[in-house]
Every structure is written in structure tokens, then in C-alpha cells.
Amino acid sequence: MKINLISEVLDKQLRDSKGRQAGRIDGIVLELRDGKPPRVAYAEVGPTTLLSRFSRRLARWYSRHDRKLGEGRGVAFRVPWSRLSPDGPGFTMDIDGESTPIFALEDWLRRHVVEHIPGGG
Amino acid sequence: MKKILEIGLGIVTSVGGFLEIGSITTAAQAGASFGFQLGWSIVLGTLCIAFLVEMSGRFSAVSKQTIPDAMRERFGANFFAVPLFVMLGVSLLVLAAEIGGVAVAVEMATGISFPIWALPVALLSWALLWKTTFSTIENGVSLLGLVTIAFAVGVVKLHPDYGAVARGFIPTLPSQDKSKYWFIAVSVLGASISPYLYYFYSSGAIEEKWDESYIGTNRAIAAIGMGFGGFLSIAVLILAAVLFHPRGISVEHYQQLPELLSGVFGRKGFWLVIASLAIACLGATLEIALSLAYLVAQGFGWNWGEDLAPRDDARFALTYTMLVLAGSLFALFHADPLKLTQLSMALTATSLPIGTFPFLILMNDTKYLGKHTNGHIGNAVVMFISVLSGVLGLVSIPLELIGGG
Numbered sequence: 140m141k142i143n144l145i146s147e148v149l150d151k152q153l154r155d156s157k158g159r160q161a162g163r164i165d166g167i168v169l170e171l172r173d174g175k176p177p178r179v180a181y182a183e184v185g186p187t188t189l190l191s192r193f194s195r196r197l198a199r200w201y202s203r204h205d206r207k208l209g210e211g212r213g214v215a216f217r218v219p220w221s222r223l224s225p226d227g228p229g230f231t232m233d234i235d236g237e238s239t240p241i242f243a244l245e246d247w248l249r250r251h252v253v254e255h256i257p258g259g260g
Numbered sequence: 261m262k263k264i265l266e267i268g269l270g271i272v273t274s275v276g277g278f279l280e281i282g283s284i285t286t287a288a289q290a291g292a293s294f295g296f297q298l299g300w301s302i303v304l305g306t307l308c309i310a311f312l313v314e315m316s317g318r319f320s321a322v323s324k325q326t327i328p329d330a331m332r333e334r335f336g337a338n339f340f341a342v343p344l345f346v347m348l349g350v351s352l353l354v355l356a357a358e359i360g361g362v363a364v365a366v367e368m369a370t371g372i373s374f375p376i377w378a379l380p381v382a383l384l385s386w387a388l389l390w391k392t393t394f395s396t397i398e399n400g401v402s403l404l405g406l407v408t409i410a411f412a413v414g415v416v417k418l419h420p421d422y423g424a425v426a427r428g429f430i431p432t433l434p435s436q437d438k439s440k441y442w443f444i445a446v447s448v449l450g451a452s453i454s455p456y457l458y459y460f461y462s463s464g465a466i467e468e469k470w471d472e473s474y475i476g477t478n479r480a481i482a483a484i485g486m487g488f489g490g491f492l493s494i495a496v497l498i499l500a501a502v503l504f505h506p507r508g509i510s511v512e513h514y515q516q517l518p519e520l521l522s523g524v525f526g527r528k529g530f531w532l533v534i535a536s537l538a539i540a541c542l543g544a545t546l547e548i549a550l551s552l553a554y555l556v557a558q559g560f561g562w563n564w565g566e567d568l569a570p571r572d573d574a575r576f577a578l579t580y581t582m583l584v585l586a587g588s589l590f591a592l593f594h595a596d597p598l599k600l601t602q603l604s605m606a607l608t609a610t611s612l613p614i615g616t617f618p619f620l621i622l623m624n625d626t627k628y629l630g631k632h633t634n635g636h637i638g639n640a641v642v643m644f645i646s647v648l649s650g651v652l653g654l655v656s657i658p659l660e661l662i663g664g665g
Contacts, residue, residue: 145336149336150332150333150336150337150340151333152329152333152561153561159563160561160562160563160564161561162560162561162562163332163333163337163560163561165337189337189560192337192338193337193338193341227324228323228324228325228329228330228333229333244575245562245563245574245575246574248574248575248578249571249574252574252578253570253571253574253577253578254571256390256570258387258390258391258570259390259569259570259571259577
């Protein structure tokens with residue numbers, strides 16, 4: 140199967156194994172191999188990769204704050220290419236988003252802000 | 261039968277939700293300063309928003325995607341950042357003007373100065389967003405918005421010269437106050453063609469799970485709903501043209517607006533204008549806050565949906581919360597709601613091409629729309645009116661700011 144990485148993968152909606160919207164494919168990582176053509180290794184998800192497409196300095200600044208959200212944050216989350224499959228206009232990964240750092244900011248805001256507001260619990 | 265009911269409800273909500281602070285104020289200013297002469301700007305603006313709303317509904321019904329969603333994946337994050345930030349900036353000013361509009365309506369009802377009401381209005385808007393569902397907001401507030409039909413009833417009772425009204429639909433050049441004429445024309449266009457309206461509509465089509473069978477329903481709602489909405493704006497223009505223009509009164513303060521109907525209905529007219537202003541602006545506040553939260557959430561791929569509980573889409577819910585709070589700060593710190601409205605409407609018109617051009621590219625892409633891509637007429641109308649708004653805005657805003665003409 141042939142796939143155009145820029146127009147058919149980059150910036151597409153990503154869903155987790157439970158169908159939740161888990162961000163967008165913010166970056167694509169290729170693996171360079173000796174004597175063989177490059178191979179698509181990972182899709183990257185997370186604000187650090189997204190921001191680095193605009194400014195590396197901005198991405199580094201954000202990364203320092205994002206790290207405080209817990210283990211695995213501060214860097215992009217990498218989804219192995221083998222665990223992704225096309226799903227309508229986007230992609231689905233066969234991983235539960237809760238077991239990754241993808242929802243860390245959403246969870247932090249829910250626990251520390253939303254649940255303390257009447258009607259938010 | 262279900263479809264007919266849906267068309268009826270859709271038209272009612274479009275009519276009820278059409279008028280807001282921008283369209284009431286700019287139409288009143290147009291009528292007061294230039295009589296019927298600027299009627300054409302409302303016709304052009306209504307035509308353009310009817311086409312845009314039809315396109316956005318068709319886009320979501322066929323592609324099952326919202327506009328920001330498709331815009332990011334089609335053009336990439338770096339391009340998407342431009343319409344995202346322009347729309348956030350301009351629409352935040354419009355949101356501030358709408359919150360100011362509700363606050364001013366309460367001021368006129370109570371006699372207590374509007375800045376006091378900024379935070380209570382923000383709290384009420386936020387509570388409605390936090391606790392209710394998409395259909396409650398869309399149908400509930402828009403049904404109440406039908407009170408704005410009072411403007412049309414007022415026109416019928418006034419017996420204006422309908423021939424003169426019709427002549428205003430043909431664009432003519434002003435004989436004096438050229439910069440003011442074009443600035444008001446641009447503001448009227450901005451008030452009619454609010455981008456938040458078609459972003460909101462596109463997200464609504466996804467929230468209500470539209471599919472291709474809704475294409476006809478969508479077309480009827482867009483054409484009839486927006487058509488009647490534009491008709492109400494024209495009614496405001498006519499009232500101002502008949503009641504203010506001959507006496508040389510220009511609209512400089514919100515406190516003048518109740519005279520639009522008190523001249524026809526007496527004291528009852530005063531309360532009708534206040535109710536219209538309060539309900540229409542509250543409805544627009546909810547729609548803009550939601551629309552911008554949709555834009556951000558869809559652009560970044562977060563979980564979103566007004567029908568979800570806030571704990572299930574925390575980032576989405578906190579985005580509209582922050583926007584409503586930020587929008588209320590303008591009125592809280594005494595920003596003149598009338599000036600804010602004029603400026604935000606003119607900026608909306610000027611920035612129109614930034615959002616509509618990429619949208620037109622999406623609307624002509626068979627990958628999203630298959631056989632339902634745009635026709636030549638739709639493309640030409642939206643392209644022409646967007647360019648006209650952008651150019652008129654770029655020329656007239658600096659002229660108005662330096663007071664030239």
C-alpha cells in the first residue's frame with residue numbers, strides 16, 4: 140500500500156482504542172537504515188512536536204512546563220507505526236489513551252479545576 | 261414529516277439567532293446616517309452568509325468533518341495557525357461586544373451602569389454553557405430571539421415608502437461623508453457575515469449527526485432562515501431611516517436604540533428593544549464562545565461536544581470558560597460597547613478572506629464532498645463578497661480612524 144505521509148498522515152485526527160479523540164498526528168518519524176530504504180517508525184503526538192514546527196525555542200520552553208504534568212510528558216508521545224490503522228478521515232491506534240501520557244493535561248484539568256466547579260463533577 | 265419539522269425549527273432558530281448587537285447597531289447607524297441608501301450592504305451580507313451557512317452544513321453532512329478539522333489536515337498546522345489566531349482575536353472582540361450588549365440592555369432596564377453587569381452576564385452565559393446541551397442553546401435561546409420580529413412589525417405599522425426602500429438595494433455612491441458611508445457599509449457586511457456563525461453551524465451538523473440526506477433540509481434552512489434574518493436587519497435600517505434620518509439624528513449611544521420601537525409602540529416598544537437586545541446578544545455570546553471552543557478543540561484534536569459533561573471534555577469546557585471571562589473584561593473596564601461593536605464588525609469584514617478562501621478550496625475538493633462540491637455561482641458570490649469586504653475594510657478603517665473623508 141502506498142501512502143503520502145504529508146497529505147494523508149500528518150495532521151490527521153488520532154483516536155485511541157476506545158474511540159476517544161487523542162490529539163492529532165503532529166509529527167512523523169522515519170528510521171534510516173544502512174543499505175535499505177527509510178522506514179516509517181512512529182507517529183508523534185503532543186504539543187512539543189507541534190510547537191517545534193513553528194519555533195524550536197517555543198517548543199523547548201513549553202516542554203519545560205509540560206514535564207511537570209508527569210512521567211512521559213515534556214516530549215512527544217510516539218505511536219509505533221505498526222499500531223496505527225486508517226479509520227475514516229483519521230487514524231486509530233490500538234492503545235488505550237489512558238495508558239499513555241496523551242491525556243495528562245486533560246486529566247490534570249479535570250481533577251484540579253473542573254471537578255471543583257459546581258456541576259463539573 | 262420529521263424533515264419538515266426540522267426545516268421549520270431550523271428556520272425559526274436561524275431567524276431568532278440572526279440579529280445580535282452587530283446587526284442591530286450597524287443597521288440602525290446605516291439607516292440613521294444614510295436613510296435607505298445602505299440597504300444594499302445588508303442584502304450582500306445576507307446573500308454571502310446564506311451561501312456560507314449552506315456550504316458549511318453541506319460540508320459536514322457529506323464529509324462528517326467540521327471545517328477546522330478539515331482545514332488543519334488539508335493545509336497543515338502552520339497554515340491553520342493563521343485563520344485560527346485571526347478568528348480567535350477578532351471573534352473575542354465580537355464576544356466582548358455581545359457581552360457588552362447584554363450588559364447595556366440590563367443597564368437600560370435597571371438604570372445601573374453597564375460595567376457592574378459584565379461579570380453577572382458572563383456568569384449567566386457560562387452557567388448555560390456548562391449545564392445545558394447543544395440543542396437547548398440552539399433552540400431555546402433562538403426561540404426567545406423571535407422577539408426581534410417586533411422590528412418587522414414596527415416597520416409595517418410605520419408605512420414607509422417601500423419604493424425608496426427598494427431603491428436602496430442598488431448600490432450608489434454617497435454625496436457626502438464618504439469615509440463614514442464606507443465604514444458603516446463594511447461594518448454592516450461584518451455584522452451579517454460573521455464567521456463564527458458558519459463554524460457553529462458546521463459543528464452543529466456534526467453534533468446532530470447529519471448525513472447526506474440532510475442536504476435539502478440544510479439548503480432550505482440556510483436560504484429561508486438567513487433570508488428572513490436579513491429581512492429583520494433591513495427592518496432595523498428602515499426604522500432608523502424613517503425615525504432618525506429626517507431629524508438628523510445619528511446613533512452615537514446605545515440609549516438611542518429603544519427609540520426605534522418606542523416611536524411606534526410607545527412604552528411597550530422600549531421594553532421590546534431591551535428584550536431583543538438582551539436575548540439576541542446573550543444568544544450570540546453563547547454561540548461565539550462555543551464556536552471558538554470548537555475551533556480550538558477541533559484544531560488540536562481534543563475531545564469536544566456541548567452534549568458531553570464538562571468532566572469528559574475538560575479542555576473544551578475550560579476554553580469557553582476562559583473566553584467568556586476574557587470577553588467580559590472589556591465591559592468590566594468600561595470599554596465603550598458601541599465603539600467596540602463598530603470596530604469588531606469592521607475587523608470581521610476585513611479579515612473575511614482569511615477564513616473564506618481556504619474554506620472555498622475545501623468546498624471544491626472532491627475528496628471531502630464527492631459529487632457535492634460547490635457550483636460556480638456559490639464560489640463566485642462568496643469570493644466576490646469576501647474580496648469586496650476585505651478591500652473596503654482595508655481602505656475604510658484607516659480613513660475612519662483618522663477621521664478623513
